[in-house]
Amino acid sequence: MQKTGKVYLIGAGPGDPDLLTVKALRYLQSAQVVIYDRLVSDEIMALIPPEAVLVPVGKAPKHHMVPQEGINELLVEHAQKAEIIVRLKGGDPFIFGRGSEEAQRLVEAGIPFEVIPGITAAQGCATSLHVPLTHRGLATGVRYVTGHCRNDVPLDLNWQSLADEDTTLVVYMGLAAIEQISRELIAHGMNPEIPVLAISKGTTKDERHVLADLRTAYQVAKQEELKAPTLFIIGEVASFTGQLQVDEHLSAVSGDAVVQVKEAAHG
Ligand SMILES: C[S@@+](CC[C@H](N)C(=O)[O-])C[C@H]1O[C@@H](n2cnc3c(N)ncnc32)[C@H](O)[C@@H]1O
Structure with a gap:
């Protein structure tokens, strides 16, 4: 052999x-x-x-x-x-x-x-931006779905099951179809004001991200000229964008622990 x-x-x-x-x-x-x-x-x-x-x-x-x-x-x-x-x-x-x-x-x-x-992009992009894909009281689960169908046939997802506000929806390959995706989710009962975070080239030096809601996600992605690869995170957890941060300057002045950590890091 x-x-x-x-x-x-x-x-x-x-x-x-x-x-x-x-x-x-x-x-x-x-x-x-x-x-x-x-x-x-x-x-x-x-x-x-x-x-x-x-x-x-x-x-x-x-x-x-x-x-x-x-x-x-x-x-x-x-x-x-x-x-x-x-x-x-x-x-x-x-x-x-x-x-x-x-x-x-x-x-x-x-x-x-x-x-x-x-x-995977969902975890890398979300977590590095301090956006949790699940969070107690906001999302009991997470689903990864494709926004692109084989050989460009129209997207035919189970919209009724995806329009679940208790579950974070992460859409891969959805840049070209985000208008249809948003429309279908709204038509199947999802709140148009649910936050949507779009991340382009996540975790790279060219990363760009923008927070919108389901009604505006398409326009915002277009206006911002987001380029592939782009990922959409649809769900209440997207409202964490920009929230989980500490002002390091203020902490260093007032927080002993942070000062100690910084001193230790500098030997
Ligand atoms: C063919 S899929 C491959 C997914 C890959 N195997 C993974 O686990 O992340 C390509 C899609 O992944 C997403 N993607 C991959 N890398 C990304 C990144 N750095 N930033 C944003 N989206 C990304 C985009 O939705 C892109 O259209």
């Missing part, structure tokens, strides 16, 4: 290289081949050893540089030539990342693989 290498399906997180897991970094730095997506940030790409072979495979909205089937075959081909093959994806490989389809193909081809989780 032909000997094959091992494929590591790695989640790179939302963009900030400090949000990579230790395990992801370890395998990335020993990769011989890296097959990577457009969503992976430049800072993370810079962590790959210079001798590794880099294989870009996509995917700009509506432009799949390499179709999914082609990516699956590339993984198989490279596994027959190299020992450590990294398939690097933004966020988590199994959250709207098609990592599970790639894993299915590897199973079929009998190629060993491992999946290394990444921080």
Whole structure:
């Protein structure tokens, strides 16, 4: 039987290289081949050893540089030539990342693989902005949904079940459809004034975020010219935006504990 290498399906997180897991970094730095997506940030790409072979495979909205089937075959081909093959994806490989389809193909081809989780955009973007996706009394759960359908067929989600004000709704890939999404949620009973936080390029140096409500989310995203990748967080928890902060100057003057922490940090 032909000997094959091992494929590591790695989640790179939302963009900030400090949000990579230790395990992801370890395998990335020993990769011989890296097959990577457009969503992976430049800072993370810079962590790959210079001798590794880099294989870009996509995917700009509506432009799949390499179709999914082609990516699956590339993984198989490279596994027959190299020992450590990294398939690097933004966020988590199994959250709207098609990592599970790639894993299915590897199973079929009998190629060993491992999946290394990444921080998905919902968690990375929300938590780094101090917005909790669940909060006692405001959200009893959270749902991740796609705002984009295969081959651009119209979005057909279960609007009635999604229009639940007790659950935070995180919409991935929803920039082009946010007008329809808002309209449908309102038509199915959601309060038009429920807050919506839109985050573009979260956790990167180009991050932009804007707080609107369900009625205005579309206009605000358009006015602000938010660019992909953008994520929408719909729910009462979005009202935390900008709220959970301490004025560090005031704390340092009046709070002994903060002063001590600062002194300790400076040795
Ligand atoms: C194909 S999905 C991939 C999701 C990825 N696997 C994850 O777990 O985050 C792409 C969508 O993820 C969201 N996304 C990914 N990275 C993001 C970021 N840094 N800021 C905002 N949204 C992001 C956007 O909604 C984008 O359209």
